[in-house]
Amino acid sequence: MTVLKIVEIGHPALRQQAREVGPAELATAQIQQLIDDMIETKRAACGAGIAANQVGQPVRIAIAEVNQPNPRYPYKPEIPLTVLVNPRIEPIDEEVFPINEGCLSVPNLRGEVPRHVSVRVRYLDRDGNEHDEVRRGLTAGTFQHEVDHHNGVLFVDRADPHSLSTWDEFDRNGRAEFEKRARALVERVGS
Numbered sequence: 001m002t003v004l005k006i007v008e009i010g011h012p013a014l015r016q017q018a019r020e021v022g023p024a025e026l027a028t029a030q031i032q033q034l035i036d037d038m039i040e041t042k043r044a045a046c047g048a049g050i051a052a053n054q055v056g057q058p059v060r061i062a063i064a065e066v067n068q069p070n071p072r073y074p075y076k077p078e079i080p081l082t083v084l085v086n087p088r089i090e091p092i093d094e095e096v097f098p099i100n101e102g103c104l105s106v107p108n109l110r111g112e113v114p115r116h117v118s119v120r121v122r123y124l125d126r127d128g129n130e131h132d133e134v135r136r137g138l139t140a141g142t143f144q145h146e147v148d149h150h151n152g153v154l155f156v157d158r159a160d161p162h163s164l165s166t167w168d169e170f171d172r173n174g175r176a177e178f179e180k181r182a183r184a185l186v187e188r189v190g191s
Contacts (some may be wrong), residue, residue: 001040004055016058018150051149062146087123089115099141100178112158115141131136139191
């Protein structure tokens with residue numbers, strides 16, 4: 001496996017609409033290698049997820065995984081390794097929660113993004129098996145963030161501009177309060 005270069009805000013791949021991956025293409029060695037490399041890249045960067053756009057590949061593939069301890073996201077519940085191919089998300093209800101997000105493609109910046117608390121996620125795994133799941137809380141936010149990448153949307157497009165901060169300023173001035181709210185959400189709805 002290879003750690004790939006993560007493209008940063010301003011790179012055209014981050015604004016492209018990703019295309020769907022068909023069953024025959026999904027089975028190819030090239031796409032399977034891309035998935036392996038994306039997993040390795042996400043883990044090396046200590047991210048909660050990564051979309052193929054972030055490594056310059058405009059295909060609808062994303063990885064979500066959180067193992068603790070995670071230095072970037074110590075408050076996030078664990079997410080087992082999940083490979084999402086052609087994911088589709090629909091909100092289950094109208095409840096939203098402002099999640100303070102960062103992004104591997106937007107280094108040293110964070111901001112609050114209103115995300116649906118409960119979503120239905122339909123996707124194929126790397127073997128082409130269909131999944132239809134409900135995700136809640138911070139995990140639902142992670143999935144929404146990654147699917148946004150497939151649509152050429154970055155968290156800064158959805159963030160309250162007054163909430164934007166560097167990591168250091170977030171640590172000093174916002175992290176404790178956000179973690180308190182995030183933990184309460186996890187306690188209430190799970191993940």
